[in-house]
Amino acid sequence: MMESSTSSLETRISSTFSSVDSKVQSKENSINTIESTTVSSDQSVDSSSVTEESIIKKTVSNNNEPIGGNFFVSIMNRDYVLLDKSNGNVIDDNKENYQKTFAAREAIHDGTKYYLLSTFESELGLIDPNSTEKAVGEQGKLFPEENVYGSIVSDTSELLTSDFEENGTTEELMDRTFEIEGFYNHFDGTKYYSLKDSSDQPIGVVNAAAIEKSSDKAGKKHPVNDYYSIVKNDHKIWEKPGLEEIGSTTSIFERTFNVKEWYYHYEGKKYFAIYDNGGTFKGFVGGDAIQKASNPGGIWYDTNEYVTVTKDSLTIWKDFDFKNGNSTKSMYQRTYRVTGYYNHFNGSKYVSVYDNKGVWQGYLRADYVDTFNTPGGKWNSTNQYITVTKNNWTIWKDFNFKTGSSTKGLCQRTYRVTGWYRHYNGSKYLSVYDNKGVWQGYLNEGGAKLVNNPGGKWNTTNQYVTITKNNWTIWKDFNFKNGNSTKSMYQKTYRVTGWYRHYNGSKYLSVYDNKGTWQGYLNEGGAQVVNNPGGKWNATNQYVTITKNNWTIWKDFNFKNGTSTKSMYQKTYRVTGWYRHFNGAKYLSLYDNKGNWQGYLNEGGAAKAGGAQGTGFSTNKSVLVTKSGYSIWDNFNWKEKARTNSLINKTYQVKWYYRHMNGSTYYSLYESNGKWFGYVNSDAVRERRGVSHYLGNSRQSVINELSAHQNDRFYLGTPYRGLSSSNPEPFLSPYGAPNGYGPGMNCTGFVAYVMRRSGGNLNRISGITQGWGSYANAYNWRDALMRNTEYYTFGSVDALLRSGKAQKGDIIYFDPVWTDINYDCHIGIFWGNRSNENRIWHQVLAGNMQSHIFSGTRFSKIYLFPQD
Structure with missing residues (x-):
């Protein structure tokens, strides 16, 4: 019982007993016998002065009865007699208090022992103790019942133990049926049932108001009007719940029925009465064999299959009221996906249909469609040829589109088609075979073109x-x-x-x-x-040197994007491969020494090199070693032959040079005797270039200066003045512009004056050598020019003319025979219009003149100093 209810009950009981106690206490002294619980009828007691309260005495219980002698009894004798406590008259209660529970005290009336019974509100009367039985508590005695069952009909009633201790509620027992072991008529007037289950285990005590009694183990009948589908195919069908088996659910598996009533059997199982769509009772089935549906359609059954609609004039429904639907005309022969189905109460199976976009179409009777295990749909035979036109589509091995291969290897090939499918996705798929009869797979028709014969297209x-x-x-x-x-x-x-x-x-x-x-x-x-007209790539590993400075190196083979080879001229590049172009030419793919691609160059614009050094270029110039720390290489495998440290200011002839792949230029050096010396980086030497480059004028300015006076007396006829002082100026005084010393020149003064008049810086001569006569001394010119300019030597005038090296304006120097007593040198300007024309313009003892080439004294060799 609830705590509040118990407290209230105890209060009322206490109140009842307290009222009696107070009356006993007030009359206690008038009672003659205290120890005895009875009063003899023959004792001299004035009955008129002794009230009934005076014969009600306290007792002390040794049986755990309420303190003060209070206890509870249940009336057990159906023929009990209840006396009025005032006069001893029988009270007629129509025996309605049989088996009920009351609070009791012992009392003596006319010398006879009675129990005085009380309710919450009042005293009931006296009763013979033999008609009662003491109870252990206010719940009273348990009155057994046999073959009586009760179903729980309330989920909020208290669930009590046999000692009437609180043990939860009936929420979890709702609708279940139990055997009623017996009942209690509680002192508070409530009737309680003691329940046990089919295993004879006690369930607890429940208020009778929460129980519906039945003589049938099936328990309470629950009227309903629901729909259930059979979900087990091997369960029994009963005539009555749990009794008289009449069949199996195998014959009605997945069918939907109307359930009009159900029972929660004493054995713990629910039974449902099922009726077909004709209203015929089919029997009872256990609750574990069925599943409730929300409507007559039945329960949902998952599936994953495909159907092709085979009826074009029926209805696909939007609900199971069959009021909202559409014609199947537009769906005829098309393939759809079925995600599940219902077995309707009307006896038909309905599939739930979706199109290839996932849009639900409705419920369609299963006998309106053909069902397939794959989304391919229906097979349609044919005999035709196709050419595959898509090279990046997939030809499938199944219609789950999980196994397939690219059409790349099939593209533009011709195949035979033996049949086709209209797939769930809306596409038509062809079943493709090769010319050996080997099946290739299913191909969407959009990936091929139909052809009329096996030749292809x-x-x-x-x-x-x-x-x-x-x-x-x-x-x-x-x-x-x-x-x-x-x-x-x-x-x-x-x-x-x-x-x-x-x-x-x-x-x-x-x-x-x-x-x-x-x-x-x-x-x-x-x-x-x-991919382009360049043709096939051919790998190689070689080096070339660019030999054309006005060709184009291309970035593509459309020849629209390119650059000039001018900046690449004579440089060496690596060739990693080449193409034989559609135009017939061979193009080399060039990379620089940093691995940067330069473009495609027609092979005619380059010369094949033997290595990274590139192709050698012929030259003939003199160089002066100016830097130490450089190697003289024996070859381009970088075998060192010498170092430049000991070669400073030595002169070598360069006959070949190489523009190496590493970006440096290497000179091939020869000694003065013509013996090859080695390769050196051009940064280690200084080129000895022409006279004009050294002096700061030009060949043309020299020619212009002399040509302007070729036929006048500006230079010609100027008298000879021999060198006689360290001051050079007296010897640079021509007729046309005499200085303060008057006209007169020596051979060197003439050359020096012409060079100065044409823009040359004579300090480049005097600054190199401080010899006597400065720039008016030919030895000084020889030394300065040999050190800083290019030059050639010859043994005779004839050799000079035959060499082809002399050009108009070059300086000719005659070195003396040093063993002669009166040795002397001579210098002049080559004035031939051709390299083999024997003409010189010079200052001699006879005066300034133009003549054949000669020296006034014997010479050992001739030096030719080119202007450029």
Whole structure:
């Protein structure tokens, strides 16, 4: 019982007993006998002065009865007699208090022992103790019942133990049926049932108001009007709940029925009465064999299958009231997905239909469709040929689209189609076989073109191929009877305007040369397709030196993006590969020493080199070693021969130079005797260039100066003045511009004056050598020019003229025979219009003149100092 209820009850009981106690206490002294619990009827007691309260005495219980002698009893004798406590008259209560529980005290009336019974509100009367039985508590005695069952009908009633201790509620026992072991008529007037289950285990004590009694183990009848579907195919069907088996659910598995009543059987199982759509009772089935549905459609059954609609004039429904639906006309012969189905109460199976976009279409009777395990739909036989036109589609091995392969290897080939499917996704798929009868898979029809014969179709293209076979045949027709060898076409690039994929499996290219002349049909295996007219890449590893300074190196083979070779001229590059272009030329792919790609260069613009040093370029110039710490190399494998540290200011002749791949220029050095010395980085030497470069004027300015006075007396006829002082100026005084010393020049003064008049800086002579006579002394010119300019030496005038090196304006110097007594040198300007014309302009003892080349004294060698 609830705590508040118990407290209230105890209060009322205490109140009842307290009222009696107070009356006993007030009359206690008038009682003659205290120890005895009875009063003899023959004692002299004035009955008129002794009230009934005076014969009600306290007792002390030794049996755990309420303190003060209070206890509870249940009336056990159906024929009990209840006396009025005032006069002893029988109270007629129609025996309605039989088996009820009351509070009790012992009392003596007319010498007889009675129990005085009380309720909450009042005293009830006296009763013979033999008609009662003491109870252990206010719940009273348990009155057994047999073959009586009760179903729990309240989920909020208290669940009590047999000692009437609180033990929860009936929420979890709702609707269950139990055996009623017996009942209690509680002192508070409430009736309680003591319950036990089918295993004879006690359940507890429950208020009778929460129980519906029944003599049937099935318990309470629950009227309903619901729909259930059979979900177990091997359960029994009963005539009555748990009794009289009449069949099995195997025959009605997944069917939907109307349930009009159900029972929660004493044995712990629910039973449902099922009726078919004709209202016929089919029996009872256990609750574990059925599942409740929300409507007559029944429960949902998951599936994953595909259907093709086979009826075009029926209805697909939006609900199971069959009031909202559409015609199947637009769905006829199309394939849909079924995600589940219902077995309706009306006896038909309805599939739930979705299109390929996931849009629900409605419920369609299963006998209106053909069902398939895959989304492919229905097979349709045919016999035709196709050419595959898509090279990046998938040809599938199944309609789950999980296993397939690319059409890349099938593209433009011709195949046979034996049948097709209209797939759930809305597409038509062809069943494709090759020419050996091997099935390839299912191909969406959009990936192929239907052709009329097994030959395939013409495919227009615009691409290039390089012939890779030199002994194949290029055919003039597809009878394969007229053809030519590919030998002369080998490694050349051609244009392909179209091709055929023959049913024999081979692809044939229609080939044209760069003049537009058709060559024939070539099996693609004899060529390599390239992306542009450049042709096929051919790997190599070599070096070239650029030999054309006005050609174009291209960034692509459309020849629209390129740069001049001017900045690359004479430089060396690495070639990693080459192309034989459609135009017939060979193009090299060039990289610099940092690995940067430069472009494609026609091989005619470069010379093949033997290594990274590049191609050697012929030259003939003199260089002066000016820097230490450099190596003299014996070869370009970098074998060191010497170091420049000990060669400073030595002069060597350069006959070849190389523009190495590493970006440096290397000179091939020769000693004065013509013996090869080694290779040196050009940074280690200074080139000895022409006189004009050294002095700061030019060949043309010298020629202009002399040509302006070729026929006048500005220079010609100026008298000779021999060198006689360290001051050079007296010897640089021509007729046309005499200085303060008057006209007169020596041979060196003439050359010096012409160089100065044409813009030359004579300090470059005097600054190098401080010899006597300064720039008026030819020895000083020899020393300065040999050290800083290019020069050639000859043993005779004839050798000079035959060398082809002399040019108008160059300086000629005659070195003396040093053993002669009166040795002397001589200097002048070459004045021939051709390198072999024997003319010189010089100052001699006879005066300034133009003549054949000679010296006034014997000479040991001739030096030619070019102007540039």
